Amino acid sequence: MIEKLVRKNILELKPYTSARDSFLEGILLDANENSLGSVIRDEWDLKLNRYPDPAQNEIREKLSKYLGVQKEKLFFGVGSDEIIDLLIRIFCNPGKDSVLITEPTYGMYKVACDVNDIKVLSVPLNRRFQLDITKIFEIINRTTKIIFLCSPNNPTGNLLKKKDVIKLVKSFKGIVVIDEAYIDFSEKKSFVNDVANYKNLIVMRTFSEAWGLAGIRSGFSIADEFITNLLFKITAPYNLNKFTSNAILNALSNIKKKDSFVRKLNLEKEKLTEQLKNIKQIQKVFPSDANFILFRIKKATEIYNELATKGIIIRDRSNQVGLDNCLRVSIGTPKENRIFIKTLKEILK
Ligand SMILES: Cc1ncc(COP(=O)(O)O)c(C=O)c1O
Numbered sequence: 001m002i003e004k005l006v007r008k009n010i011l012e013l014k015p016y017t018s019a020r021d022s023f024l025e026g027i028l029l030d031a032n033e034n035s036l037g038s039v040i041r042d043e044w045d046l047k048l049n050r051y052p053d054p055a056q057n058e059i060r061e062k063l064s065k066y067l068g069v070q071k072e073k074l075f076f077g078v079g080s081d082e083i084i085d086l087l088i089r090i091f092c093n094p095g096k097d098s099v100l101i102t103e104p105t106y107g108m109y110k111v112a113c114d115v116n117d118i119k120v121l122s123v124p125l126n127r128r129f130q131l132d133i134t135k136i137f138e139i140i141n142r143t144t145k146i147i148f149l150c151s152p153n154n155p156t157g158n159l160l161k162k163k164d165v166i167k168l169v170k171s172f173k174g175i176v177v178i179d180e181a182y183i184d185f186s187e188k189k190s191f192v193n194d195v196a197n198y199k200n201l202i203v204m205r206t207f208s209e210a211w212g213l214a215g216i217r218s219g220f221s222i223a224d225e226f227i228t229n230l231l232f233k234i235t236a237p238y239n240l241n242k243f244t245s246n247a248i249l250n251a252l253s254n255i256k257k258k259d260s261f262v263r264k265l266n267l268e269k270e271k272l273t274e275q276l277k278n279i280k281q282i283q284k285v286f287p288s289d290a291n292f293i294l295f296r297i298k299k300a301t302e303i304y305n306e307l308a309t310k311g312i313i314i315r316d317r318s319n320q321v322g323l324d325n326c327l328r329v330s331i332g333t334p335k336e337n338r339i340f341i342k343t344l345k346e347i348l349k
Pocket of ligand 1: 078079080081082106150154179181205206207208214217218219
């Protein structure tokens, strides 16, 4: 029963209500907006003087068609980062509950736990960066409310094995969140359709990577209606602004463009992988289902710093669990990738 996992104060919360929950049109004298207009030119005719639709109806309908998932299961956050924070606040009691993460992984799960005073339990991924199911079950306890998984995983780039994830979803009594920020770059199937079968499974996706819209700050979740309603209950009113919603509608009318970006970036990734493999100082280039490559190289931090002084910024991941001497590079434009490889080779001469 998911209800039993929810913090009591959240279940009992009377959320902020707005007249716009019921009425979006008419003579709108309910919300103290400026009825005369806005001080800037409203190029997109978004009616910027008016608050956005708190129920995110239009974008949820459009996303519902794209994903083939009921609108009632969809929630948009100010980036998936907002959704991570909201989920922790829905399920985890500060100072009492815990969250499990499998490291190395995306850093925000731990940051959001720390902000909310939630204990983080960490189980390292195995040598192949897959889940260690036995260890996970040893470590979790009655206080563990959420397990955050990331597939393809940041920063390792690999997908988690589906059967491991499903095993966890089936046996764990809490919530399993699977962060699919990079799934568009993979040919393997998403977990989106599994949400219908498992009430404790939440999938997160984002517009920040394949869609090329990191600047609009929007991610979304696919979850059981009960959980989706809780997300709406606790997010700040009107969390998605009209510029962002408009960009999402446009993006969902340009799916082919996203697919073409993915094809191009994946081709570049193949090229870059081969080039990195041909550099003798590089000890390992990890296969990637995402839009970045992780590689291991001696004196990684020094090399990272030298690249930075030459204006090429990648990520030093050497301090993460199991990633000594590992650097992560995002796939750039063909020109950027050429310059990166050329500069790296010069540094290594
Ligand atoms: C695994 C993962 N999840 C989520 C995010 C953040 O997504 P958003 O930009 O939607 O907040 C990132 C960004 O780097 C990420 O790597």
